Amino acid sequence: MGLSPHTSAGIVGRIIGFSKTQGMLASPLYHCIMRRDADGDEATVILLMDALLNFSPKLLSNHRGATQDEPLVLTSVILPTEVDDMVFDMDIVWRYPLEVYEAGLQYKPAYEVKIKTLKDELGKEGQYEGWGFTHDTSDFNKGVRCSSYKTLPTMQEKVQRQMALCEKLRAVDHHDVARLVIERHFIRDIKGNLRKFSQQQFRCVACNEKFRRPPLKGNCSKCNGKIIFTISEGSVIKYLDPSLSLAEKYQLPAYLVQTLDLAKQMIELNFGKDKEKQEGLGKWFG
Numbered sequence: 001m002g003l004s005p006h007t008s009a010g011i012v013g014r015i016i017g018f019s020k021t022q023g024m025l026a027s028p029l030y031h032c033i034m035r036r037d038a039d040g041d042e043a044t045v046i047l048l049m050d051a052l053l054n055f056s057p058k059l060l061s062n063h064r065g066a067t068q069d070e071p072l073v074l075t076s077v078i079l080p081t082e083v084d085d086m087v088f089d090m091d092i093v094w095r096y097p098l099e100v101y102e103a104g105l106q107y108k109p110a111y112e113v114k115i116k117t118l119k120d121e122l123g124k125e126g127q128y129e130g131w132g133f134t135h136d137t138s139d140f141n142k143g144v145r146c147s148s149y150k151t152l153p154t155m156q157e158k159v160q161r162q163m164a165l166c167e168k169l170r171a172v173d174h175h176d177v178a179r180l181v182i183e184r185h186f187i188r189d190i191k192g193n194l195r196k197f198s199q200q201q202f203r204c205v206a207c208n209e210k211f212r213r214p215p216l217k218g219n220c221s222k223c224n225g226k227i228i229f230t231i232s233e234g235s236v237i238k239y240l241d242p243s244l245s246l247a248e249k250y251q252l253p254a255y256l257v258q259t260l261d262l263a264k265q266m267i268e269l270n271f272g273k274d275k276e277k278q279e280g281l282g283k284w285f286g
C-alpha cells in the first residue's frame with residue numbers, strides 16, 4: 001500500500017521486484033495518485049496485511065494532523081480520470097517528430113505542436129498501457145540512485161545547488177528562479193511562522209497542559225512545570241538569511257528586497273538583533 005504525507009489515503013499496488021534506488025519505480029499514475037511527482041518529496045509503502053491487521057484509527061493521537069499521514073481510506077483501483085490532472089499532460093509517444101525540434105528553433109509555444117499525451121487516451125484501453133518512452137536502459141540501477149534533494153541535509157544547500165544548476169542552464173533565467181524561490185517559499189514561510197509565533201499557545205513540559213497565554217506566575221498552573229513556546233524562534237528565522245543572501249547575490253527587484261527588509265525588521269523587533277546572524281549574510285550564496 002503506497003502512502004504519502006497529508007493524503008490520508010492508501011493505494012494498493014503489487015510489488016514486482018526491487019531496485020537499488022532510494023525511490024519507488026511505479027506507474028506515473030501511481031505516483032500521481034499519491035500526489036508525488038518525484039520532486040524529492042517522500043512516499044512510503046506499508047505491506048497491505050500489516051495495515052489491515054495492525055492499523056486502527058484508535059491508535060492515533062488526538063492532536064490535529066495525526067490523521068493526515070494515515071491510511072484512513074484505501075483505493076484498490078486507480079481510475080486515471082480521477083487522479084491529479086498533472087499526469088494528463090505526460091507525453092506517451094515513442095519518438096518526437098522533427099516538427100518538435102523545428103518549432104523549438106523558432107521559439108514556438110509548446111502547444112503548437114501536437115504530441116500524444118495521456119489525456120488523449122483517457123477512458124480508453126490506452127489509459128493504462130502501451131505508453132511510449134524515448135530512452136531505454138538495460139539496467140535501471142544505472143541511473144541516479146538517490147536524489148540530491150535527499151542527500152543534501154539543509155535547505156540552504158538544496159537551494160545553493162539548485163541555483164548552481166540554474167546558472168549553468170542557458171534556458172533558465174536564474175535571477176527569476178531566485179525571485180520565485182523567495183516569493184513562493186521563503187517569504188511565505190517567514191511571514192506565516194512570524195504570525196504563528198505571535199498567536200501561539202504555550203505548553204507545560206511536564207503535563208502537556210496548553211495555555212492561550214502563559215500564566216503570570218511563570219509556571220504551569222496545574223503542576224508547576226516549566227512553560228515553553230510551541231513555535232520556536234528558529235522556525236521563524238530559518239529562511240531569513242538564505243533569502244537575504246539570494247536577494248543580494250541575484251540583484252532582485254527593489255520591491256522584493258524591501259519586503260525582505262520589512263520582514264527582517266519585524267523579526268528583529270520580536271527577537272532582537274543577533275550579531276552573529278548579521279555577519280552570516282552572503283555566506284550561503286557567496
Ligand SMILES: [Zn+2]
Nearest residue numbers: 204207220223
Ligand atoms: Zn503542567
